[in-house]
Amino acid sequence: MTDMPMPDYYRRDQAVGVTAPDLSKDCTLAEHIVRARGKRTQYTSVSLNPDKIDDFGPSLYQALCPEILQAGHAIIAHEALLQGLRDAAAGADKADRRRAFQAQRYALRGGRD
Secondary structure: OOOOOOOOOOOEEEEEEEEOOOOOOOOOHHHHHHHHOOOOOOOOOOOHHHOOOOHHOOOOEEOOOOHHHOOOOOOOOHHHHHHHHHHHHOOOHHHHHHHHHHHHHHHHHHOOO
């Protein structure tokens, strides 16, 4: 882990609270971003820009990154996510490449302005 402070991440969900991930559903990051919008997978989506994620629910929550990490969960930083999607877009399977390109567009939408 670097000494750089972690940026603020946000998520939208229902007013009753944040929906937990479903660890029984295994998918790639690109599949989660493109196919699982509004569905539960082993990932929980967050955004750097709370104004770009209105379609995920009526209530805005800020991710408590130190507590999340202390509890043993991982946070994939936005730049690392984008690099992983770029790597996936260079893969051999045409469907995976197309999904990775689409996921990049969605991920960039949820990033900073």
